[in-house]
Amino acid sequence: MSQKNLGIIGGGQLGSMLSQAAKKLNINTIIYSDDFDAPAQNFCDEFIFGRYDDKKKILEFVNKADVITYEFENIPYETLNEMNKLKSVLPKPSVNRLIQHRLAEKDFINKLNIRTTRYVSIEKKTDIETLGDFLPGILKTTTMGYDGKGQYPLKKMEDLNSLNIDFSKEYILEKLVKLKKEISVIVTRFGINNFEIYEPIENTHQDQILKQSMIPAEVSKQIADQSKDWATRIAEELKYIGTLCVEFFIDRNENLYVNEIAPRVHNSGHLTINAFNVSQFENHIRAVCSLEKIPLKKISNAKMQNLIGKQIEPYRQNLKLSDKEFFFDYQKKEIKEKRKMGHITTLK
Ligand code: ADP
Ligand code: MG
Numbered sequence: 590m591s592q593k594n595l596g597i598i599g600g601g602q603l604g605s606m607l608s609q610a611a612k613k614l615n616i617n618t619i620i621y622s623d624d625f626d627a628p629a630q631n632f633c634d635e636f637i638f639g640r641y642d643d644k645k646k647i648l649e650f651v652n653k654a655d656v657i658t659y660e661f662e663n664i665p666y667e668t669l670n671e672m673n674k675l676k677s678v679l680p681k682p683s684v685n686r687l688i689q690h691r692l693a694e695k696d697f698i699n700k701l702n703i704r705t706t707r708y709v710s711i712e713k714k715t716d717i718e719t720l721g722d723f724l725p726g727i728l729k730t731t732t733m734g735y736d737g738k739g740q741y742p743l744k745k746m747e748d749l750n751s752l753n754i755d756f757s758k759e760y761i762l763e764k765l766v767k768l769k770k771e772i773s774v775i776v777t778r779f780g781i782n783n784f785e786i787y788e789p790i791e792n793t794h795q796d797q798i799l800k801q802s803m804i805p806a807e808v809s810k811q812i813a814d815q816s817k818d819w820a821t822r823i824a825e826e827l828k829y830i831g832t833l834c835v836e837f838f839i840d841r842n843e844n845l846y847v848n849e850i851a852p853r854v855h856n857s858g859h860l861t862i863n864a865f866n867v868s869q870f871e872n873h874i875r876a877v878c879s880l881e882k883i884p885l886k887k888i889s890n891a892k893m894q895n896l897i898g899k900q901i902e903p904y905r906q907n908l909k910l911s912d913k914e915f916f917f918d919y920q921k922k923e924i925k926e927k928r929k930m931g932h933i934t935t936l937k
Contacts, residue, residue, distance in 0.1 A: 593617055595878060596654030596676070598669075600627025600636070602919040602929065603660035603854050606862070608632040610870035616878055621650045626922045629660075641668050651675050658831060658877045662689045662852050663733050679830045679877040680852050687827075688852045691731045691761050701826060703819050704846050706838065707764040714756050717749060723764050731759040736927070737797025766846060770839040772806045773857040774820035777832045777872035784824060785872055785885045787865065789816050790857045792836075798927060802857040803892040804864060808839065815845050823850060832873035834858060856895065856929070863915050863934045864891035889936040901930035913937070 595611055597604050600622030608618040609632055618633040623640050630636035635653065639646030641664060651657065657678045659669070662685055669682035688694050695705045711717055711728065724746070730739035741752050743762070754760075771792045778784040791806035792799055806813070820835040827833075834855030836848040858869035866886040867875075875882060896904060901924065904916050913936040921930055 593878075594619060594653060594655045595874065596621065596650055596657040597629070597633070597660060598622070598641075598657065598664055599660035600624055600629035600633075601660060602628065602917075602921075603856075604629035605632040605919060606859070606868075606870045606917075607658075607660060607854065607874065608634075610868060611874050613871065614874055614878075614880065616874060619650060619653045621647070628920045628922075631920050641665055644671075647672065656877055658873070659685070660853055661735075663735070664689075680827070680833070681830070684827050684829060684852055688850050689732055691729055691734070691849070692759075694850060695761070698823070698847050698850070701822060703822070704844065706766055706846055706848070708761045711760040711762050714749065714754070717743075717762060718746065720762060721746065723762050725765045727763050727765060728754065728760050729763060731761055736799075736929075740797060766838045767841050768838055769841045769843070770806075770808065771837065771848070772808060772812075772816060772839065773802075773834050773836045773855060774816045775832060775834045775855060775858045775861070775869050776817075776820050776824050777869065777876050778824040778829045779876045779882050780830070782825070783882065784821065785867070785882060786817055786821060787858065787861060787869070787885065788887070789813050789837075790860070792857050796927070798897065798929075799856050799895055800897070801892065801894050802860055804860065804887075804890055809843070812839060812843065812845055819845075819847060823847075831876045832858075832869045834869075857893075859917070859932050860891040860893040860934050863936055864889050891934055891936050893932055893934045895929055896931040896933065897929055898926045899924060904931065904933065 594617045597620045600620045611618045619635040620629050620633040621637045625638050637650050651672050666686040669678050672678050673682050698705050725744045728741040772789045774789050776786040789806040790802050793801040816837050824833050832854045834851040838846040838848050854869045862868040867883050915934045918931045
């Protein structure tokens with residue numbers, strides 16, 4: 590039976606776009622967020638503001654929903670697990686717990702015989718001192734990182750002294766890959782061997798933040814096939830329900846690596862709103878609400894540009910757009926440097 594009231598945890602741009610897709614499917618959305626100014630409140634049917642440990646507010650939210658999903662991975666596992674006892678949380682909380690921890694995530698991927706960057710667990714500063722082999726590398730917090738937050742590039746050992754790193758947190762040290770390209774693959778899984786997969790998307794980053802995504806990705810057929818195969822295997826192994834994104838690196842020798850998994854809809858997939866008959870958001874909702882799966886059809890090649898910080902301003906002032914350009918304003922209250930404010934998709 591299909592579900593009519595969808596609870597979404599998190600109220601950023603992904604929550605907004607999920608709500609817009611839900612509206613089209615006649616599904617009611619209730620968003621729970623710990624951000625009073627969460628932009629998704631402008632797009633959902635009902636908004637509940639509360640902390641992720643506020644049991645009373647969370648119960649109010651759970652009672653209103655038939656099924657619960659989330660737009661970001663850094664939600665306390667206990668919160669998701671408690672909710673899951675009352676209503677089904679999809680993707681299931683154990684998936685989220687695994688992926689929100691970089692070390693557990695990478696161990697899991699390697700167990701599937703899928704290549705990741707070389708990495709090592711770091712618990713204290715002296716752990717790094719014997720690991721010259723991993724430099725140049727990037728030190729990353731094992732939890733709570735996004736858009737390059739919690740990351741420290743290390744070219745040489747001495748850099749450790751100039752960076753003010755808080756070693757009360759856990760880290761992994763990753764060897765830097767000599768990048769040729771980055772791509773991502775988005776897949777929506779509905780059940781056993783039952784999924785829809787989008788073609789690889791080519792991504793460009795600046796300061797560790799996604800700047801641009803485009804299809805088709807300019808990669809060999811072998812890379813395209815391998816990335817899709819790995820993404821599908823990961824989704825299948827996790828018994829995942831909903832939309833998932835796998836981020837990949839391609840090095841200068843044409844080796845493919847999984848960088849990370851996002852257990853949610855993904856910024857690189859915003860172009861699916863205009864370039865496909867069914868977007869990553871609609872597919873996610875169809876999967877978690879047990880709606881019908883529709884065969885995916887590509888409408889057009891496309892390029893998506895993130896509007897970061899002040900880049901949104903000219904677009905807000907009624908910049909003239911052609912009928913192939915689609916502008917999205919996330920309606921965030923304040924413009925901040927490095928904050929994703931909106932995006933523009935151009936069909937080609
Ligand atoms: P986040 O969780 O912030 O998205 P990522 O691990 O995806 O963190 O890193 C963000 C970006 O930083 C990547 O997309 C890539 O451009 C760069 N990066 C991260 N790790 C490496 C690495 N080991 N080698 C080369 N580039 C990297
Ligand atoms: Mg990333």
